[in-house]
Amino acid sequence: MRTHTLANGITIPLVGTGTNTYGKVDNSYNGELNNDFSALESAIEAGYRLIDTAIYYRNESGVGQTIKDSGIAREEFYLTTKIPETEEYVGSKELVKQTILKSLDNLKVDYIDLYLIHKPIENKEMLKNTWEVLESFVDSGKIKSIGVSNFTLEQLEEMKSFARIKPVVNQIESNPSNWNNDLIDYLQKNDILPEAWGPLSKVTDEQQTILTKIGDKYGKNWGQVLLRYQIQRGVAVIPKSHNQKRQMLNLDLVNFNLSPEDIHIIKTL
Template structure:
């Protein structure tokens, strides 16, 4: 596995697994939580160490269970969770503290590697209020790093300016056709790691066809080309799959190099 070093000196795997439908009936986001760890266990066996969960996903306990069931040391994992922005989770400082403690209890792995604000709240001041509480968990050692998700440049800039602990990472939707290049550039200029979610899920059909052709000379798949491209652009990626073959493909992306021309073709892909 390759790693990036975040602005606090902590290393993060460049590739991990999404989990938003894992451990649930029929693999449905809204399905009943079954505590079945099969998808995660197969990902861990294949070498995935970064696991991306959230309070919203209701499966933090499934992640903790899979990690404990594995033969891999806790310190080799990198677990991310997130607090929702909704008032039910953030209305008062006490509520925020309650839900962060609840996350720690559900995951039950002594500490969480990275904790994100899942979506921006209604104002920059509100974001900062929740941020200040997350900072206290870092000071206590219960959370190692903190960051944000779905923040735009303005929201990120405000936080960077006012925070005691700078956000290490911003997780947002990014895929060929909708890279969000200016946000990626802003993150990199400010030493905040950009992390892509939904690298595949919203891909335009025509763009996918182009990527299938582009991948052929490398003996790789369109999905491997996307992940290789994103990692080389400095993004952490968190593809999710319920299929072991796809999980294997998605981690087998480090043995080829896209030509400058192909990289440029992907960079310029754009859908209105």
């Protein structure tokens, strides 16, 4: 599996699986938890090792148990979770600390590979305090890397005034409806890995037809073309599926390269 070396020297897989509907009734984000993590089990069986969850998803515990039950060594996985931006979790340094400790307990691990702030914290003092607690967990080895999610260029610039450890990842929306090119350019210039959530969402029928035509030349489907485009431009991707065949296809991205002509077509969709 292709990897990327983060600014702190740690490597991260460039393809992971999202989990925001795993373990829930009707595979729905807001569905009640039903402890059915068969989709995560099949993703792990297919070869996914970057597993992306969040406190908002309400399923940290089930994700952690599924990873533990896989029988695969903890070190083989790259585990990401995220702290919500609300006062309930980040209203004080003690709340942040207890939230992180709860994540470690839920996930049944001694350390978390990547801990993100899920959405921008508008209160600057709370943001600074949250970041300082995250930095302290990096210092203790309980978190290996820290980053953010859905932060703008301006918000990242603001963090430079207090961040002793700079964010190594910004997980953002990037798909044909919003490539987020300007932000991605900024992230790459500042050695922050752009990581795309929803990389296969918001694709129109017309765009899918164009992508399918490109894929036919490589023996790949439209989704594989879209994911490969992101990887070739240095963006990590977090697709998600409940279907094992699609999970395997979404991971099968290393044996072809999109031509400059095809890249131009995708870029201008």
